[in-house]
Amino acid sequence: MKISSISICFFVLVPFAFGDLQVGFYRSSCPQAESIVRQVVQKRYSSDNSITAALLRMHFHDCFVGGCDASILIDSTGNNKSEQDAPPNKRIRGFNLIHEVKERLEAACPSTVSCADIITLATRDAVALSGGPTYEVPTGRRDGLVSDYNEVMRNLPSPNMTVSEASENFAAKGFTKQEMVTLLGAHTVGVAHCDVFRDRLSNTPGPTMDPALYVELVNKCKPATGKEEPFVSLDQGTQFVFDNQFYEQILLKRGILRLDQLIGLDNSTRGFVSDFAFNRDKFRKSFVDAIIKMASVDVLVGSAGEVRKNCKVFN
Template sequence: MHMKMFFLLFFFALPFVMADLQVGFYKPTCPQAESIVRQVVQNEFTGDRSITAALLRMHFHDCFVSGCDASILIDSTNKKPSEKEAGPNQTVRGYEVIDKAKKRLEDACPSTVSCADIITLAVRDAVALAGGPNYTVATGRRDGLESSPSKVILPGPEISVSGALQMFSAKGMTGNEMVTLLGAHTVGVAHCFFFNDRLSSPDPTMDPALVAKLKKTCAGNDEATAFLDQSRTPFTIDNQYYKQILLRRGILQIDQELALDNSTSRIVSGFASNGIGFRQSFAKAMIKLGNLQVLVGKAGEIRNNCRAFNLANRKAAN
């Protein structure tokens, strides 16, 4: 049985420091670090534009659990399951992109660039390639030493707006930032099992024409997918998502509720009418997301392989 859990040009002047993270952190030790990540993401995006949505989802699922520490990348072992085993992470993908970047970085600068920074940089680059804002990322994150499925608690597709606000607030995020980050649904897809219940007994908040279309898409196949943005730009980061949910064309319950709830409807309308405002807010929210509970200094480690703790810490973990 599928667990119905989901998840889910703005510049800053240099130098820019956020907490103990710093723009250009790797310039002294691995000056080509950011260009290596960018090249890997560019190559992947050229062949698969959906990689932007995949990396956005990975980033959110990583940062929203125990902070941006790359704990989502750890593979399970016979002795210990990792976050990858949790229901919400069963459909997370894009790990191979991080692996490719890590391999190239280890060849160029061994034991220097963290997997947590690779994810954050890769997402930044994928967003820009998909037409979204090009924002500056401060680096210096360290990789975490724990990855447990029991800690994976994320907003589900059927969560109420008030419930989602509580979860985001617990992470220090505002309601505006929550609505902004859900705007990442302007790219990507959802499997039918995430929203079939809205079709079986047609949800009155969903456009009847969309209900009919999705019934054909999902007929007899829970694994089929539908674009979360039903406009003509499902691979582009723009404000079409907000326009669509105002037309009652939100695929997931939480998406549609954003346009209907009094606490968020005004924000949705604002973004729907102001694409530049959305881009600026999206850049700021992504920067804030990427700085949640980061490990810096001597905390954590710099993994040699993003899928496994380093040997000494692996022994301690087991």
């Protein structure tokens, strides 16, 4: 799945610190922390450039449930059904990359760098490698002590929500509609399995889907028989490049997921979609602001939580 012809343009956006999080938190305690994360991500990306989408999804699903505390990494046990087993998280991947980073960091700086910060840093680096913005990210998160299947079902937004429902869900976490539209822009490098949106393919394309796309999806999404569920790219033009074409396609009614397409039709969000579709730099700046904010909401800092030795289990 490697694409070697991507021309990557780097630029730096430096945000302010959020609360007790700060840029360079490990500068003294583990100065090589961020470079170790970057090395592992670069190695993986060189053989699998779909890792950017995987990490963005993991990051979002972790942060939206109890804050960015790496609770999504905890394995289920006989006494606890963890977040990993919740249906929305079943297809999340990239865990082995995070565990590889953790092993290297434990060897270099034992019990110092949290699993929560590893997810955040790895996602940042993967976005840059995919042609997205390079930015400084505040660190200092601590790992959580709870991973609850039911919290995922209660808190994680669904791709089949209406704009109103999704807006309420994001607002509960402190996000504006513009920030919601921005964060959905991570779908510029994602995929969706057909069973997530197959209900949009019944009968006729309807007024919310480009007829040509409807035909393409019907052909690609014929029910699997004994095989893995087929999937399609959410950005059909530049599926491995972090850019703003996702929004351009939404304006053409070529959004795959219901919510993705609805933000391009609803009066309260269409303006943001249009702005991002026609202004690449505005999307990049907005994305940096929004993902740093998401990675800073309800985080554990100071003496709260713990720094896990193994990201899969509580200490």
